[in-house]
Amino acid sequence: MSDSLLQSHRDAIDAIDVEILTLLNRRAEHARKIGELKGGGLVYRPEREAQVMARVKALNPGPLSDESVAKLFREIMSACLSLERPLTIAYLGPEGTFSQAAAVKHFGHAAVTLPCASIDEAFRVVEARSADYVVAPVENSTEGAVGRTLDLMVGSPLSVCGEVVLRIHHHLLRNGADMAGIRRVYSHAQSLAQCHEWLNRHLPAEVERVSVASNAEAARLASLDPQCAAIAGDAAAERFGLVKLAENIEDEPNNTTRFLVLGYHKSAASGRDKTSLVMSAQNKPGAVHTLLSPLAEFGVSMTKFESRPSRTGLWEYVFFVDIEGHCDEATVNRVIDALRAKAAFVKVLGAYPVAVL
Numbered sequence: 001m002s003d004s005l006l007q008s009h010r011d012a013i014d015a016i017d018v019e020i021l022t023l024l025n026r027r028a029e030h031a032r033k034i035g036e037l038k039g040g041g042l043v044y045r046p047e048r049e050a051q052v053m054a055r056v057k058a059l060n061p062g063p064l065s066d067e068s069v070a071k072l073f074r075e076i077m078s079a080c081l082s083l084e085r086p087l088t089i090a091y092l093g094p095e096g097t098f099s100q101a102a103a104v105k106h107f108g109h110a111a112v113t114l115p116c117a118s119i120d121e122a123f124r125v126v127e128a129r130s131a132d133y134v135v136a137p138v139e140n141s142t143e144g145a146v147g148r149t150l151d152l153m154v155g156s157p158l159s160v161c162g163e164v165v166l167r168i169h170h171h172l173l174r175n176g177a178d179m180a181g182i183r184r185v186y187s188h189a190q191s192l193a194q195c196h197e198w199l200n201r202h203l204p205a206e207v208e209r210v211s212v213a214s215n216a217e218a219a220r221l222a223s224l225d226p227q228c229a230a231i232a233g234d235a236a237a238e239r240f241g242l243v244k245l246a247e248n249i250e251d252e253p254n255n256t257t258r259f260l261v262l263g264y265h266k267s268a269a270s271g272r273d274k275t276s277l278v279m280s281a282q283n284k285p286g287a288v289h290t291l292l293s294p295l296a297e298f299g300v301s302m303t304k305f306e307s308r309p310s311r312t313g314l315w316e317y318v319f320f321v322d323i324e325g326h327c328d329e330a331t332v333n334r335v336i337d338a339l340r341a342k343a344a345f346v347k348v349l350g351a352y353p354v355a356v357l
């Protein structure tokens, strides 16, 4: 390697960094002025962020990947937004959970994340305006719906204004160098289920599997007792200084969790949106088919359908339905009116940009 060639590239990088710095601060100045125009109110604009991300991905000439570029712009916008007003995001804690990773993925590192003891508490702090938004898990590709989040959304005054899709990688973590002598494995029940086959194949049957409130709590417990291991993700491994004995041990390689962002905020249309609804139908043959018929009539696609027992006793079941498009768009608006005419109860949970990252 020629030292002078290396130095010339480093000199070029130094010069470019000065330009980047100038441009970033010019961008931040504009964001600050936008913040003044907004008067400190609703500073976060999910539809605009989705458009900025989609645009830079489309314009990206490489060699950086579109994903890298999107991640960089996520952080740039996060820093710019924090100049307007720093946001506080509630999530199911403790620190190091996948919910925290989802909050950071969506709002960037400039947002303040607030760990809560339960999904209920995370909703409550936002409802009480002690935090700006809650990021809550709603479904996992292996384990299905997160019932508590669905149930809370039915009665909450908060609206869905964003979604986050997070690939979930689980690792076997320990305060020790190898697998010998592990007596117990801690994890959240869903994660134990997601790694069930791997555990059967790699650990003796007598190793106890203990479910705890979160993966981060599992990592904390494992950090205290070398005879115990935990199944958790990267953030928890880092937070508790544990060794990764085995990486990516989830049985389903595409294991993904979808989270929703909720607040006292309605997102405007971004051009690529979803609308989430919850509605009721009577427990009669064909009732669901009749209820959903307006979607076919208006040619609107459904991206999710989930049924839950009704908790009010007024109806037998409630149905959570996601459709393509924003509820302010004419066709989607007409579909919702048609659904209202058929269902005893329809609530628009929110409309929001499809996850870009």
Ligand SMILES: O=C(O)C(=O)C[C@]1(C(=O)O)C=C[C@@H](O)C=C1
Pocket (backbone or CB within 6 Å): 031, 034, 035, 043, 044, 045, 046, 048, 049, 052, 076, 077, 078, 080, 081, 084
């Ligand atoms: O366009 C705005 O409304 C801004 O506040 C600027 C900006 C950005 O950095 O691009 C920052 C925060 C918003 O959530 C959206 C975009």
